[in-house]
Amino acid sequence: MRGFGSDNHSGVHPRILKAIERANVEHMPSYGTDPITEEANQLMRKIFGAEAETFFVFNGTAANVLALSALVEPFHAVLASEHSHLINDECGAPEKNLGAKIIGLPSADAKVTPDLLRSRLVRRGDQHASQVRAVSITQSTELGTIYSIDEIRAISEFCRKERLLLHLDGSRLVNAAASLGCSLREITTDCGVDVMSLGGTKNGLLFGEAVVFLRAGLSEDFKYRRKQMMQLPSKTRFLAAQFHEFLGTALWLENATHANRMARLLAEGLSQSKYAKITQAVQANAVFARFPRKMVARLKERAFFYVWNETTFECRLMTTWDTTESDVRGFVQAVEELGPLHSDGSFV
Numbered sequence: 001m002r003g004f005g006s007d008n009h010s011g012v013h014p015r016i017l018k019a020i021e022r023a024n025v026e027h028m029p030s031y032g033t034d035p036i037t038e039e040a041n042q043l044m045r046k047i048f049g050a051e052a053e054t055f056f057v058f059n060g061t062a063a064n065v066l067a068l069s070a071l072v073e074p075f076h077a078v079l080a081s082e083h084s085h086l087i088n089d090e091c092g093a094p095e096k097n098l099g100a101k102i103i104g105l106p107s108a109d110a111k112v113t114p115d116l117l118r119s120r121l122v123r124r125g126d127q128h129a130s131q132v133r134a135v136s137i138t139q140s141t142e143l144g145t146i147y148s149i150d151e152i153r154a155i156s157e158f159c160r161k162e163r164l165l166l167h168l169d170g171s172r173l174v175n176a177a178a179s180l181g182c183s184l185r186e187i188t189t190d191c192g193v194d195v196m197s198l199g200g201t202k203n204g205l206l207f208g209e210a211v212v213f214l215r216a217g218l219s220e221d222f223k224y225r226r227k228q229m230m231q232l233p234s235k236t237r238f239l240a241a242q243f244h245e246f247l248g249t250a251l252w253l254e255n256a257t258h259a260n261r262m263a264r265l266l267a268e269g270l271s272q273s274k275y276a277k278i279t280q281a282v283q284a285n286a287v288f289a290r291f292p293r294k295m296v297a298r299l300k301e302r303a304f305f306y307v308w309n310e311t312t313f314e315c316r317l318m319t320t321w322d323t324t325e326s327d328v329r330g331f332v333q334a335v336e337e338l339g340p341l342h343s344d345g346s347f348v
């Protein structure tokens with residue numbers, strides 16, 4: 001049985017490997033000046049709109065930090081959910097490299113709302129306070145929930161009105177689009193997002209992310225920022241080729257739809273067990289659940305997953321493009337087998 005540790009525990013989709021192989025011919029110019037990268041940039045404009053400017057980087061943390069670096073100065077602040085990757089899982093890279101303050105907003109479902117943002121829009125113009133300049137949202141969120149199109153639009157309208165810039169961490173954007181049944185553009189450019197970090201590693205790519213500016217006027221100095229932050233890949237063609245295959249065909253939709261379906265199946269199975277309690281809405285490819293505490297270590301031996309919150313013992317199970325129905329059934333069965341042996345009925 002494969003584990004549920006993360007959607008980046010899975011390997012590389014064979015079609016992505018083939019795309020890398022196809023790009024592995026002849027000599028080509030480096031640093032993003034090759035024809036494959038140009039073709040991928042054009043594809044991004046086709047998908048996200050004529051103003052889209054794409055910059056490939058090595059990983060998601062860099063994409064987030066770099067995207068925000070184009071929006072804020074060190075005396076600015078960025079508002080994000082307290083659950084955001086930006087705040088919890090980037091080892092302070094945003095604070096170190098931006099110099100700006102990242103402010104976490106309390107949120108049960110990892111989403112922010114205009115009301116929540118408004119509550120932190122204080123001391124504007126006060127020279128003693130960091131000035132809120134940007135908002136960062138994650139789609140799908142770190143708790144596996146999803147913003148509707150209307151919710152993102154409401155946030156972006158709020159941002160426009162308040163002269164704030166909107167960043168979207170789209171490490172799992174494709175899972176959100178597949179779940180909502182909409183195009184990638186409908187939940188980004190058309191909703192007024194300014195810049196996004198676009199991922200693929202969690203849906204079958206080998207590595208690489210893209211910083212995509214969705215409207216003109218923000219990316220002017222970005223090539224210098226990327227280089228200064230050591231994120232300009234010399235053989236960019238191999239990143240571009242992956243994104244071209246991923247987004248230029250239905251692969252993103254197939255992989256994300258499959259991962260989302262496996263999560264729903266897992267949630268259905270677990271919700272029928274008295275040894276599991278689902279704790280978050282299952283809207284993308286994550287299932288958050290609690291199990292009898294004594295059972296967790298044994299269960300993790302059968303199929304790995306993370307205890308996400310060490311205080312509440314809430315666990316996170318991620319499904320991915322290669323999760324199978326049999327992985328899911330095996331896990332649900334393991335819960336039923338281990339439950340009677342290792343449970344005292346307590347979930348804390």
Ligand SMILES: Cc1ncc(COP(=O)(O)O)c(C=O)c1O
Nearest residue numbers: 059060061062085138142169171
């Ligand atoms: C929401 C989110 N953003 C960004 C990232 C990208 O991080 P990395 O630097 O590991 O590529 C991740 C990876 O776990 C993530 O879950």
